[in-house]
Amino acid sequence: MFNNAGITGGNYAGGPIESMDMADFDRVMAVNLRGVAAGIKHAARAMVPRSQGCILCTASTAGVLGGSGPYAYSVSKTAVVGMVRTAAAELAARGVRVNAISPYAIATAMGTRSVRDMLGLPPVGAGAGDEEAVRRVFDEDFNEMGGGLVLRAEDVARAAMFLASDDAKYITGHNLMVDGGFSVGKPLNVPSI
Template sequence: MTPAVFDFSGQTVLIVGGTSGIGNAAAVRFAASGARVVIAGPDDVQGSAVAAELGAGVEFVKADAASARDMAGLVATTVQRHGRIAVAINNAGIEGPFGPLQDLDEADFDRVIAINLKGIWLGMKYQINHMLAKGGGCIINTSSSAGINAIPMVAAYSASKHGVVGLTRAAALELAASGIRVNAIAPGPVHTALLERMVDGAIPLSDIAAQVPMRRIASADEIAEAMLWLASDGSSFMTGHIMVLDGGMTVA
């Protein structure tokens, strides 16, 4: 795949959950397109190492997506260092346990919802306040094809991703006249550590690929490419859209 050419020179992009997987791939592409990129995650060691590896133009701020204090501080720190946040990506997420929903522990369910759904809301809460003050911006949330069509054995994950769809659409309507666009991506299976943890060897990745009409699993780079387009002027009339990137799974 030859990446499209985008120009985000002089713009600041904030990626919550930018230290691994799709978020990391997005950080690479935005930085290569000229943006100043701030990646956030809860692990100081991992985040600092990733930022150092990505080089100039990328920096790490420690933040837990499920913490209101951390999310408020993340936005404040980014604004203090770089001024206006042009693009905010809320990508933090965990898979939760694999198994029947009646066997889920309450603590596990709460943790999935706290990061995957409440974390998206907290990110938007502080990003929106900043963007309203600055006259606009672009927000991209990460849902999942599991947020379009339910997937058994990952009920908490699927419920959280359905919630992201609702939050995205509601925010888009509230903000449509304010110069803030809010969209989401809904990836199907992607070659990331999250997918491997989710199935935990219970389902071979080859079997998952066989269920995709395109007969393969996506790369994180493919999903990141869609994020760049959603953040670009090419999608300037798009808001409230859930972009499904699943090789045809949800229409099969």
């Protein structure tokens, strides 16, 4: 089972913590954390009686590196990793593996909205005409690795397929970073348009 739903909430560019919108915080936590908890609960109900199964949860590099996402999003993804570890500690002895995948910024619909917001660009469909700038932010400023490699949704899917496979049968409680080294010290290029 793959818990892959999530929202960033409010303005991705954020603001000072003292002006955080608590209703937005609660909404993000309800989707990103409570949703994962419900997914783990119900998957475990089906998997534990068979003494086998794999539960995957999407976290984020924003959950392991402060300041790389909005408060609510970052906190929710940090909590997802904690929930994965806690569930893995219990469910391992019962034959169920639980792991997290933490991708870096990726050009999905949610990621694109976040970048547009961060750069102060109007929403898609508002006559913006600057999709090339948004693509460049992902491909050059955010996630280009050595050799011209760029993170794509398929790369995250491959990580999920590995963790769900028998090749990962002895891996549980792990947070697989799919981030091209960003979380271990890769400098963030500040996008400029």
